[in-house]
Amino acid sequence: MKANKILFISQEITPFVPESPISAIGRTLPQATQDLGKEIRIFTPKWGNINERRNQLHEVIRLSGMNLIIDDTDHPLIIKVASLQAARMQVYFIDNDDYFHNRLMTADEQGNDYCDNDERAIFFARGVLETVKKLRWCPEVIHCHGWISALVPLYVKTTHKEEPSFRDSKVVISLYDENFKTDFPDNFPAKLFNQETPEGVIDGIGTPVSYIEYAKLAIRHCDGIIVNGDNIPQELIDYAQSLGKPIQPRCSAEEYVAACNDFYDKVME
Numbered sequence: 001m002k003a004n005k006i007l008f009i010s011q012e013i014t015p016f017v018p019e020s021p022i023s024a025i026g027r028t029l030p031q032a033t034q035d036l037g038k039e040i041r042i043f044t045p046k047w048g049n050i051n052e053r054r055n056q057l058h059e060v061i062r063l064s065g066m067n068l069i070i071d072d073t074d075h076p077l078i079i080k081v082a083s084l085q086a087a088r089m090q091v092y093f094i095d096n097d098d099y100f101h102n103r104l105m106t107a108d109e110q111g112n113d114y115c116d117n118d119e120r121a122i123f124f125a126r127g128v129l130e131t132v133k134k135l136r137w138c139p140e141v142i143h144c145h146g147w148i149s150a151l152v153p154l155y156v157k158t159t160h161k162e163e164p165s166f167r168d169s170k171v172v173i174s175l176y177d178e179n180f181k182t183d184f185p186d187n188f189p190a191k192l193f194n195q196e197t198p199e200g201v202i203d204g205i206g207t208p209v210s211y212i213e214y215a216k217l218a219i220r221h222c223d224g225i226i227v228n229g230d231n232i233p234q235e236l237i238d239y240a241q242s243l244g245k246p247i248q249p250r251c252s253a254e255e256y257v258a259a260c261n262d263f264y265d266k267v268m269e
Contacts, residue, residue, distance in 0.1 A: 003170075003264035006033055007139035008042045009128055011146020013091060016050045016082070017105065022146045022176055025228065025256075029143075031087040032257040041137060043128045045120075045148060046080055046095035048103040057082045057093060063134050068126050070119050071191045075099065077127045094127040106148065106180065113182040117148075118209070122191060125151035133165050141264040142171045145228075147179055150214065151192070153221035158198045170223040170267040175215070175236060177229035183208035212236065219245060224267040226260060 010026030017023055026044065034040050050057070063079035078095040095101075099120045106120075107113050114120065129152065132139065144152050153171040160166045186207040206213050215236050219225060224246040227237075240247055248263045 001265065001268040003038070003141045003261075003268050005039045005138065005140045006030075006041075006264060007132065007137075007142045007169075008033075008040060009142065009144045009149040009152055010042065010044050011148040012047075012105070013042070013044045016044070016055055016091070017047060020178070021228065022178060025174070026145055027084075027087075029257060029260060031084075031089060033261060034087075034089065036257075036261060038261075040089070041132070041135070041139065042089060042091045043131070044091060044093060045105075045124050046078075046093035046100050047105045048100055049105060050093070052080070055082050060092075063092075063131055066130055068123055068130070069194050070122055071187075075123055077123075077130065079127075079131055092128075092131065094124050094131070096123060096127075099123055113180050115182070117180055117182070118184040118188045119191065121148050121151050124148055125155055128152065129155055129160055129163075129166070133163060136165070138165050139169050140268060142166075142169055143226075143260070143264070144171065144173045144218075144222075146174075146176060147211065147214065149173075150218035153218050153223075154192070154201070157221040158201055159193065170264075171221070172224045172226060172263065172267060173218050173222045174226045174228040175232045177231045179211040179215070181211075183210050184214065185209075219243065224248070224263060226263060 008030045012020055012023035013026035014023040030040050030042050057080045060079045060081050066077045067074040068077055075096050075098055080093040080095055082091050156166050156171050188209045189205055216239055219240050225240050226248040227250045251259045
C-alpha cells in the first residue's frame, strides 16, 4: 500500500532556525516528498529565536484558542503559519507564551536544558494532534523528527487511537544524535495524561526519566524507526529490534528521500 498523506513533525526547520542535521532534513524531506506528488503537512515549535516579522508568521485564529491542561494548569494553544514560497509549502507553528516566548530552543544561552522541557514536549505533541484534528486531515504516515516530537507516537496509539484523523495512521520516528542532557523530573509520567493513565502505557519507565527511557517510550509506540545519526545508543537499536520494529538504517543523503518514502510504504503494509 502506498502512503500518500504524510504529516511531518519536526523539532527544527531551516530557515526559521539555524541549520542543523534536524533542521536541514526538516526543510528538504517534506519538499522532496511533496515533489513526488504526495500530500503533506508540516509542524514545528515556535521557538523564541524565530523572527516572526522576518519570516512573516501570522496567527491562524480559527485554529487557535484551545487550552491544553498539563499538571492541572491551563496553557493556551496558539497556532501560527508561514509559507516557504520557493517550495510552495506552509509550515504550522505551535506556540504558547509560557513555553516558547523569550527563550531560545531546548537550552538557554549557557547551554543548559530548560527545566520544563518535559512539559514543552507534552504541549507540543498534544498541540500538533489537536490542530490536525481541527484541519480535518487524516495522515497515513506521521514522521517525527527530534526528541521534542517523540511523545506523538504515545498519544496517537493511546488517547487519539479512536480519533478519525489518526485511527489508521502509522507513526515513524527518526533517531538523531541530538538529545536532552537533563533528566525529566520524577513526576513526568504523571503529567502525560489528564485523565486516568491507560493501563500498561508507562510501565517500566524509570525515574527520573533519562533520554534513553524517554526514547524507549517512543519506540514502544511507533510503527518504525529511521536512523538519522551516527552515534545512536546501541541500547535503543537493540530495544527496537527486540520489539520487532522495522528499522531503516542510516543511508546517504542521495538515497535518503527515496529510502524514507519506501519506508513509509513498508509500514503501511
